[in-house]
Amino acid sequence: MRASGAPLALTSGDPSGIGPEIAAAAWRLRKEFDVPAFYLLGDASLVATRARQAGINVDIVETDPAGASALFASALPVVPLATAFVDAPGKPQSGNAAGIIEAIDRAVADTIEGRAAAVVTCPIAKKPLYDAGFRFPGHTEYLAHLASQWTGAPVTPVMMLAGPELRAVPVTIHIALAEVPQALTLEAIVETARITARDLRKRFGIASPRIAVSGLNPHAGEGGAMGREDEDIIRPAIDLLRAEGIDAFGPLPADTMFHGRARAGYDAAICMYHDQALIPAKALAFDETVNVTLGLPFVRTSPDHGTAFDIAGKGIARPDSLIAALKLARQLADVEAKAS
Template sequence: MPSSTPRSAPLPLALTCGEPAGIGPDVTLAAWLRRHADALPPFYAIGAVELYRRRATRLGLEVPIVAVAPGEALEVFDRALPVVDLGLPTVGEPGRLDPIDAAVVIAAIERAVDDVAAGRARAIVTNPLHKHALYAVGFAHPGHTEFLGALAASIAPPPDGVAWRAVMMLAGPDLRTVPVTVHVALAEAARTLDAETIVATGRIVAADLRRRFGLPAPRLAIAGLNPHAGEDGAMGREDIEVIRPAVERLRAEGIDARGPLPADTMFHARARATYDAALCMYHDQALIPVKTIAFDETVNVTLGLPFVRTSPDHGTALDIAGSGKALPESLIAAIRLAASMSEAA
């Protein structure tokens, strides 16, 4: 958040629409209906007023929906869902992707970043997008995390003068995990893993655990890549030659890091009590444990950026969009965490 914005300002959160054919509109409507029961902070949705009205009608939900400017959201939130209308069409029906909708998906993310940069919103909560639907119209980024990293330059210049480095964290009630390599094939993750990436990721995680989560001395557990963390080289040299030197560098910088640790013994309850975040070497090594432990309460958080961004940790769920089966718990957790992180910063 820009330093010119008073910390006490009662700014709302900005929620993007995500894929219009998915469950983003469903869970946004459901979260607004639970605003009092769950004591949610004010937020406004970005996208198209008619999208939310059509979905509310389909779901049989009595949700008043009002087009607003961000500055009007606080006044409206208690009596209606405030929506910043982008003036773009949304034609896809629940479960049926349409390439026309890609424009509003991308524009909503850009508008949310712009609103935070301008001091109109305190943080961003993104609903799930459908990557393949965006790739079909030339979207050049692997996902939300990478796109937000590219947009971060509109907030502030990067600290190293080169580029902002966005880091994905999955945060649940009892476990936080960070994949060092993210949206790449497993074979590529093993081939491209290097100590510099591990060190850079560890620095960002430690810094944001202090800044955004209020942990003065964060503890990082670093997973090994191979079974049994390589078992002294018997099952691969990466743990000895790449991960261990990275851990030593982090420790030399004063970061409480340990590893490489066997991933199969890192995630039971006693082990989780010994660290604040686990750095994992590839996507599924990080996401499987946290989703298994608390699927409905886990939040996708982007670290390393000059603004707060969270997201529900589920996909677009095209198969249940518009059916009334989508649960808003993960979005509600993302809204709460975004508010908490923006207050701590």
Template sequence: MAYSESPLPLVLTMGEPAGIGPDVTLSAWMARYDRSLPAFYCLADPNLLKARAARLGLAVPIEIVSAADATRVFAHALPVVPLESKAFAEPGQPERSAAIGVIEAIARSVGDVRAGLASAIVTNPINKKVLVDAGFQHPGHTEFLGMLSAAWSGTAARPIMMLAGPGLRAVPATIHVPIAAVPGLLTEQLILHTARTVDQEMRRRFGIANPRIAVAGLNPHAGEGGVMGTEDDAVLRPAVARLRQEGIDAVGPLAPDTMFHPVARARYDVALCMYHDQALIPAKTIAFAETVNVTLGLPFVRTSPDHGTAFDIAGTGQADFSSLAAALRLADELARNEAGYVAEHAAARHMA
């Protein structure tokens, strides 16, 4: 078989049914051999996928399965584990009634990983407004998964977003907040927590033994000695010094306008940025179609394509599935790396 075989499949959530999630899911399955994709099953409304395949003229056989049968079925059909809720919408026409199914898919994906039915979670894009209008009380996927993680582990989780592409890994310390709120949210404790989590996950899931973390400044020229803002000297420099005392290879704060060109990126493994766009703009500029959203700080691997619902092209055949393919491959890689890391450290403890 041309696709990467794994003992457990990945679980892929349906995402917003009126968006391009169904389109890229169907296309990814059709390209499973060309893109060397791991086996996955989709938590979705089967009728949605059948209707979208017919609209796009894609000959994708869809087979309703249990998660345990997904890997066996994957070679000849797209395995779909049906939702209890109806989640159907015409392309480009979001339906508030479908929000329950979207939320159900996310929650069930976490349950499947916890039950040992899937190795990792890949989520298709959601539309936050549709979910909020239906009573969803979380800013997005990341925060909802953090709540589900806390319910799983019994401890509070503070999930962290990473944008991972072939030329850059970038982490925003603050995510879905207004830009005016960022300076007040940046504390030494937040930077320490974020960097420690990044360091741990780079070792555990990315297989990098000594990760190098470049901390971006908040202000132009990283404040230039307080002339352009005091946060870099008051918050970021002490945090970096503390991290280095702990043995974490962190540098900064660096001038944000000079840390994303190729020579600068070669000096670090991940950029720790201060706000959403500071991380996402360079990541999407460098490799938009291949960049993957990874959630760090969870007891399971979760990735997502780094694009939105794209209502304007849903159902037209124009959607590019490259980011979803990259998210599937990366989820499989991270899950395998983590399994190896856990086994290696368990063996070391046994030897000791």
């Protein structure tokens, strides 16, 4: 059970990227942007060096999760890892994989055991982890694995890009566009929409969520004239969802479902593939959009950008999306705690 008022657990992500400096920048802007209390799982000396390189004035204190909230007003609380990091901005190191994974493990454990209210993750890069033997496709799949270990039951993670004007959820994610029609199934659409509707109620506080479902083909297939997937897979999935009492509708032509009047008619958009969801979400609010993992037994958010190795240590990385991720994590955790 997560403790009321517990701080957020933030991982620094790949330390060769911008995670350490945007964490420091988010803390520095805590008063200006009303950033909720968090602690950083990482290397205090590395964060101090990176903040100095970026021209960020920050006081850093090592602590444990229990002491983080009291310290947050005057210093950035850093919970040290057992594994040391190599400080090489812009140069990812497979030797940092153990520390990256340790931070994720501890953030999840802290949250599930009540020391933290939610998990917020700075970005990681897959290749250095793969080079070190990491066997999961990415962050989300590993978090689902950890969650299933804790719960003893399978966990299906769902990606949502949540911004001030749009919540978008892709059914298929990191696969080639040519593979989408084969990967798209009635079961996948239904499961994604079920999890989305449940978390909109449980964590976003929306009592009766409205779910817009996109088509796959131009004009949502135009009655089968431009592909059969919309009629043979997507429409039956929507019918099944409606029979379960979920307010889902579509399939909608993707080129007309993201303008202002259309967005006013739904609480989340279920999209058929990665770019169909992420392009409108990021185009509408790139610096304010947050990656939220639905379907987990804890709240997890992340910035909507990557590690940005090319600008690490240069003092030009913006903390906007991280600040938005921290604020949304606090909001979702509070709504869930109140409901329970």
